[in-house]
Amino acid sequence: MKIPKDTVNVFIYVQHLLGIGHLRRASLLAKTMDKAGMSVLFASGGRPVSYLDIGKAQLFQLPALHAADNSFKVLKDINGSIVDDEWKEHRKEMLLSAFRKASPDVLLIEMFPFGRRQMRFELDPLIALAKSMNIPVISSIRDILTTHKTPGKSEWIIDRVKKDIDHVLVHGDPDFIPLEDSFPLAEKIKDKIIYTGYVVEHDQNRDPSYRTSSPEDRKGVLVSAGGGAVALPLAEAVIKAKNLSTLNNVPWLLLLGTNLPDQEFNDIVKRAPEGMIVERNRPDFCALLSKSQLSISQAGYNTVMETLMTETPAIVVPFSADSQSEQTDRAQKLEKAGALSLLSEAGLTPENLARKIDDVVQKSISTIKIDVHGTHKTTLFIKSLIEKKTNQRAIQCPK
Incomplete structure (x- = not known):
């Protein structure tokens, strides 16, 4: 089934704060979805990266911010100034306006609520807007999460997933590193978890x-x-x-x-x-x-x-x-x-x-077998959601 190109199919939100790992993974997904015929709007909130490759997906660069240091507690703008509430409000409105205009089929958010809680000033209203528009919200996370030592934080994550997140895409291989290894409460949301395999550019035969x-x-x-x-x-x-x-x-x-x-x-x-x-x-x-x-x-x-x-x-x-x-x-x-x-x-x-x-240099390395088809499997899953939504519209609004 060919997905119509006159609308935005996938709205991807990613915020890199220190390194660019999150941006890199999200960009690979955007590029693969674009190649599969989907229309993608890529909202990036970190400092611009000149060699970012998202294929023909549309880049929506928010006013950039980054973490002041590796504690991730203080956020600064592109000029190095600490962002205040007025700055956050302006950026939030830009994001919500872009989302309303795009009216996508799917919202894909990198890490939240498993991470990026610093961004709740805009992610809470973004998710609320998506839910009000009956748009599925998907959390995209890596294989291993940072251990949460603050009492109640893991329970808060579970509550948010149950309330607001339709699916959790884990970009890893459960036979190698199951999510439970770093997030023991994963069992409580197992009905929403989907393992995609690791997200890499391509396999060796293609690239x-x-x-x-x-x-x-x-x-x-x-x-x-x-x-x-x-x-x-x-x-x-x-x-x-x-x-x-x-x-x-x-x-x-x-x-x-x-x-x-x-x-x-x-x-x-x-x-x-x-x-x-x-x-x-x-x-x-x-x-x-x-x-x-x-x-x-x-x-x-x-x-x-x-x-x-x-x-x-x-x-x-x-x-x-x-x-x-x-x-x-x-x-x-x-x-x-x-x-x-x-x-x-x-x-x-x-x-x-x-x-x-x-x-x-004196040793030989061992080759390990893990699922590295994360871009392909993620794209197929997102495409199936869009096709399901398109079919539902056709049933509700017959010609």
């Missing part, structure tokens, strides 16, 4: 970027340190570890996120050792990864999945500030399976990193 190079054709070390202040400890360690490791004579490429201020970026460029190139993040990351003999990175969802897809030997340093457990949980699971090697933030020194590099 040349993922075609694995043979070990003898791989050369060099690729370091992706992420964005913002969280990138600095890894970047500093890498700069000093290069000449201590057995890979000191191969090319090194250090990629830093667009959120890292220019002054700090330029300082790292100046201090990089001979044989190391420092650049901002690149859209051809997967192609670079598939040709590298070693990857060094944090352990975010997207980077780890792309590393596994390209079968690249890897060292990961999970982001764990302010009790963030998601990356550590994922990395520990994968290290146990032999798919990568873990170095904790607490143990991150140039000497420890160099020793870890020397150890990893």
Whole structure:
């Protein structure tokens, strides 16, 4: 059944606050839905990313905000000023106006209510508006959630899901990491949970970027340190570890996120050792990864999945500030399976990193089987909802 293009089928809301992992995952879904013939309006609330690829989906850029630090408690605008109630009210009205005008078939929200509670000033009224328009609300979440230590927070999430969310799409594989591992109360909403598999660009047979190079054709070390202040400890360690490791004579490429201020970026460029190139993040990351003999990175969802897809030997340093457990949980699971090697933030020194590099290059990695068809399965599910809604309209309004 062909979906009509004269209306917006899917309204995607995503807010990235520190890194761009949420934006990356949502953009892959938007691009896949667009290729499947759906009309997508992509509402992004974070700082603009120049290489964002959402296919032919329509981008609706809200006034940008970001987290002041890794506590995620203080929100700042594009100029670095703390946002006030007037600013929030203005942005909320922009979002609601766009949603009313779009009148989509489906609302897809990244993370909420499992995360992004800082955005309730606009998400609560957005969800209320969708419900008043009889539009299904879907929560899109990653495989592992941050452990909630505040009393009552998990129960609040369950209450909100039962009240406001029609479906929860978990972009993971329950045979590898079930949601219950990080969110024990998931059993209470099991009737709404749908596992899609991991969201990655494509499988190896479709996308040349993922075609694995043979070990003898791989050369060099690729370091992706992420964005913002969280990138600095890894970047500093890498700069000093290069000449201590057995890979000191191969090319090194250090990629830093667009959120890292220019002054700090330029300082790292100046201090990089001979044989190391420092650049901002690149859209051809997967192609670079598939040709590298070693990857060094944090352990975010997207980077780890792309590393596994390209079968690249890897060292990961999970982001764990302010009790963030998601990356550590994922990395520990994968290290146990032999798919990568873990170095904790607490143990991150140039000497420890160099020793870890020397150890990893002597080992072979284990290939693990997980469901990586998240973009395709998510698109099929959303399309089935839209077709069902279209059929219901046809029954209610016969010609």
